Structure formats: structure tokens, C-alpha cells
Amino acid sequence: MLDFLIHSPVEHFARETPEHPALRFKGTEMSYADLDRESNRLAHALLDAGLESHERVGIYMHKSLELGVAIYGILKAGGVFVPLDPFAPVARTGFMIEDCRIRFLVTSDAMTSKLTDLPDVARPSLFGASGRDGLVAKTWEEIRDFPDASPEVELIDQDLGYIMYTSGSTGHPKGMMHTHHGSVSYARWGALHVGLRPDDRVASHAPLHFDLSIFDFFSTVQSGATVVLVPEPVTKFPASWTGYVESEGISVVFTVPYTLIEMLHRGAMERFDLSSLRWVLFGGEPFPPKHLRELMAELPEVRFTNVYGPAEAPSCTCFDVLEITSDDEPIPIGIASRNSEALILDENDAECPVGEAGELCIRSSTLMKGYWNRPELNERVFFFRDSDGPFPHVYYRTGDVVLRHEDGLLRFLGRKDRMVKTRGHRVELDEVELALTAHDAVSEAAAFTVPDTSGSRGILAAVTLHPNREATDADIRQAAKERLPGYAVPEEIRIMDDLPRTSSGKIDRNRLATDAERRAE
Amino acid sequence: MTIEDISTYIATEILGDPSRVIGPDDDLLLTEMLDSLSVMRLVAHLETVGGTVIPPEDVTLEHFQTVRLVSEYLATRS
Numbered sequence: 001m002l003d004f005l006i007h008s009p010v011e012h013f014a015r016e017t018p019e020h021p022a023l024r025f026k027g028t029e030m031s032y033a034d035l036d037r038e039s040n041r042l043a044h045a046l047l048d049a050g051l052e053s054h055e056r057v058g059i060y061m062h063k064s065l066e067l068g069v070a071i072y073g074i075l076k077a078g079g080v081f082v083p084l085d086p087f088a089p090v091a092r093t094g095f096m097i098e099d100c101r102i103r104f105l106v107t108s109d110a111m112t113s114k115l116t117d118l119p120d121v122a123r124p125s126l127f128g129a130s131g132r133d134g135l136v137a138k139t140w141e142e143i144r145d146f147p148d149a150s151p152e153v154e155l156i157d158q159d160l161g162y163i164m165y166t167s168g169s170t171g172h173p174k175g176m177m178h179t180h181h182g183s184v185s186y187a188r189w190g191a192l193h194v195g196l197r198p199d200d201r202v203a204s205h206a207p208l209h210f211d212l213s214i215f216d217f218f219s220t221v222q223s224g225a226t227v228v229l230v231p232e233p234v235t236k237f238p239a240s241w242t243g244y245v246e247s248e249g250i251s252v253v254f255t256v257p258y259t260l261i262e263m264l265h266r267g268a269m270e271r272f273d274l275s276s277l278r279w280v281l282f283g284g285e286p287f288p289p290k291h292l293r294e295l296m297a298e299l300p301e302v303r304f305t306n307v308y309g310p311a312e313a314p315s316c317t318c319f320d321v322l323e324i325t326s327d328d329e330p331i332p333i334g335i336a337s338r339n340s341e342a343l344i345l346d347e348n349d350a351e352c353p354v355g356e357a358g359e360l361c362i363r364s365s366t367l368m369k370g371y372w373n374r375p376e377l378n379e380r381v382f383f384f385r386d387s388d389g390p391f392p393h394v395y396y397r398t399g400d401v402v403l404r405h406e407d408g409l410l411r412f413l414g415r416k417d418r419m420v421k422t423r424g425h426r427v428e429l430d431e432v433e434l435a436l437t438a439h440d441a442v443s444e445a446a447a448f449t450v451p452d453t454s455g456s457r458g459i460l461a462a463v464t465l466h467p468n469r470e471a472t473d474a475d476i477r478q479a480a481k482e483r484l485p486g487y488a489v490p491e492e493i494r495i496m497d498d499l500p501r502t503s504s505g506k507i508d509r510n511r512l513a514t515d516a517e518r519r520a521e
Numbered sequence: 522m523t524i525e526d527i528s529t530y531i532a533t534e535i536l537g538d539p540s541r542v543i544g545p546d547d548d549l550l551l552t553e554m555l556d557s558l559s560v561m562r563l564v565a566h567l568e569t570v571g572g573t574v575i576p577p578e579d580v581t582l583e584h585f586q587t588v589r590l591v592s593e594y595l596a597t598r599s
Contacts, residue, residue, distance in 0.1 A: 232551070233548075233551060233586065234582055236555070237581050238577065239578045239581045240581040240582040266577040497561055497562065498558050498561050500558070
């Protein structure tokens, strides 16, 4: 029986199925036995350099087989891995390195030129790269001189496994602290739900700093299956990604709706044999029902699951989508997973009755231990409720507004901070977006608010159109008027070639709002 | 379109830095000169200037990873 350490299955399958591929990247493979040995060597190298128990180690590299070695090497050394976005501005990376006090970084030669711009206080020793400009380093060749047996470290499943940074709504990014136990709970949930088997090839499409990657890596390893790392450039081209599904025989993917919508519209799906694909999980933001219906029609043999859960408490609820009956009804987020409780609270922290909207609060074994180094934020985001024992139950306040229908399924209504007051009326911006995408020609929509001259806020929107479809902003507004009360219809609808995105692929509504304010000045 | 035309467009219009030197074999993706958004802008520009339609199945890494590959691909379209 496997314990609750993230890396234990690597050791288990290195014994049971040593030659079976653990990782694939651009057609090359690394077996479970090799992954185990290489990670042990990295762990020894880190310990030899003075890594302390529970110390944070950054991972700063593009997708590669070494990325897997980095994850397990750090964990096996008793360290806590911190994924750093290789495409983020240096200042942001520098902030995280300083905030987490990272002394050791697993990286690659392709990344080190960026690191020389870091301020002096944040100049870590490098592993997996050559030294330059005063940065101390060990190459993979040197790391391979270390022993390939598991190092002896004291570690229990309550210890931290990783810290993942997420954008703060204001100011600096915040680091979520997750334990081994929490991530294994998430991983096992994923492996069980999808019924992962050793012959599955699970795509690692999302970047490592995005929480979907925890499913990609850790659910897969729970089942002795293979992670297919998708090169970042491939993810930028829908037709390349679709081709990658075919050529790599990908069977399971967990991604954001955007990737799937792009695949549907620009991925030339009819040209590829996608019969290896058996399960698609999506999350991160709502999937417009009409696009999901089209995608399900294209892939009739594939199962689809809507997974809901903030990175603070991933895999909280899920819903297996069997059919889409209405383009106007958002896809339910389903019921709580078996490691989570979904509690809906009103403004006075009293439990909401069925049918009444309130903030979703989560109690779960996947729940983070808190934000690193942010005591004031930790004061605010947790809700404590009496239990039968000496310790209260701890819930995370998601900031998401949901309601439970009579059928027991939860519906996501929007972000608490996306419920806006405009000239005295309460408007749900996600509802505005749904009304805009209901227009035949509209592919995606983003609604946001900007301050108006009367001291209130006005609603604006940006949309993209389907390829080869035409519509004017007046057409789209007219269609929105048929679905929304007058005060909720956007004052301006901009038709754009594409919408700005955050690094995790979500629509960047803040940027749209700032750009709109700038134009108005 | 020549390699220079394409490099100039990316430097000037996409990166907003006309002085940026882009080598014909520089990886446009891993060096972050292009992302999903700017790939689409580039495609739209190439279609307008070249008076041709680039089908979605051709918008792939194989044709867009470097300026030289873009140029070679366009040569096959004309």
C-alpha cells in the first residue's frame, strides 16, 4: 500500500514496472527506474549543497524530461518545490525567489541569461545548468556523479510538498502552501475519477505553476501511467496541439476551456485521428455551453468532466457532462468530491438553504495550509466552524458565489467580486458574458467595469467572433438586450481579434479594464 | 515576403521595438517573441499583405517557429 508522500509511487513503480515510461517529451521517454535514479541523484546533490529540511527549491525551466526529475528530486531531498513561470517577467520571478528565500534553483542553460538580471539578494545556486556571471552551478553531468539510491530524509505526509504562486488581486503574487497529504489526496481523487491505468498517456499541457499540473503529474504517477509533457510552443498553435494528441497517443487531458475552444475552431480536428483520447477534464473558468456541445459532437467517444476548485483547494467539486440541453444554462460544477465538503454561506456566515446563492466555502483534505508569509491574508480567507473535538473545522472562503439546486448539483454563478453594482442595480458579470456568447457569431466574451463620470461603474465588454462570421457591435448588443435587463447590457462592445490572457490562459479582464480606462482618458 | 520583411514586422508591430534584431533561425516561441495572440496577428498580417488565406491547419509550429520557416512556408503558398 502506498503512503501519502507525493514521490512514493515513483519508487513503487520503479520496482514494479521499471521499464514502463514515466515521462515522454518530444518522442523521447524516461522510464520509472530512470526517473527514480535521476531524482535520487538530484536529491543527493541538493543535500550535499546544504539543503535544509523543508527548504524551498525553485523550478525554473521549460517543459522537458528534466522537469520531472526536478520535481521528484526536490521532494526526495525533503525539500518543497516552487514552480516559477519561465515566461514571467524577471521582476516577478525575483519577487518569488526573495519571498520564498530560495537558495537553490533547478533550471536549464536556456533560462540562466534571465537570472543574471536578478537583484543580488535573490541569486540562488543553480542545478541543471552551467554557472555564469558569478552564479554557482552544477550541471546534470555533475549531478549524475551522485548516488542513485534514495536518500534518507525524515519526512511525513503533513510536511509541505510545494508552494504555488497565484496572482494576487492587488499587488504581489501569493504563495499557496500545499502538503504531501493534500496533493496526494487530489492526485488520488483524479486517478480514481478517471480510472487511470498504466497504459494511459496523460498530457501535461498546463504550465507547472498552474494547479492543473498537479493532476497531470501526480494522478498519473499514482497509477503508474505516463505523463506526456507538451512543449510550450506546441500549446500556442491549436493545430500543432491537436497533432500532438494524435502523434503522442494522448488519452487524458486536463486543461482550460480556452485550449479546447481553440482546438475546436482552429485545431483542424478533422485532419487528425484522435481516437486515443478518452477523457477531457476542464476547469479554471466556465465553459460556454454552445462550444462544449460542439466539441462533444466532434468527440463522441470522449468523456467530459467539469472540475471546479480554486488552486487553494483543488478538485473540490466535479460534474460529468453527459449532454448539453441549453446554450443559456451554465454547466453545473456538480457535487463535492469525496475528499471535500461544500458549504454555502450567506453574508452573515449562516448556511444558505437550497436554491439560495451564497459564497462557497470548502473543507477538504486538499486544502492548502495557508499563504506563505502572508499572515494578514490568512486571517481573512479561512472560516472556522465548531466541530465535536477541540479543533474547529477549517474552511477556505473561495470568493465564488454558487447555489445548490433541488437536484443537489451546485451551480457556479460568478466571482463575489464580479457581482457589481452599476447605478444601483446588482449585475453578475458572468451572466452578461453568457448573454453575449449566446449570439451565433460570438466566440468568446469578457465583461468588466470601469468607473463612470457619475461615481458609479459602467459595464463594458469585449468579444471575439468565430472565424468567417460577421456581426457588428450593434447586432450583438441587440441580442444581449433580449436576454438581459437594460442596466446589464454593456455600454460598449468591442470586437477584437483575440482577448488578452493571463499566463494560465484565463481571460485577463483587468487588462481589458485598464486599457479601456486609458482610452477614455 | 522576405525574411527581412517578416523580421521587421515582428520587431516593429508585435514587439514595438524596431531596433530589435531577430535572427532568421531564432526560436520565436521560446524566446517569447510570439505568443498565441501575436501568432494570430502575424497570420492576419501575412494574409493581408500576401493576398492569400492561411488555413488553420497550416498555422503550426513547423511553419512559425522561426522567421525562416515562415518565409519558406509563404513561398509554398504563392
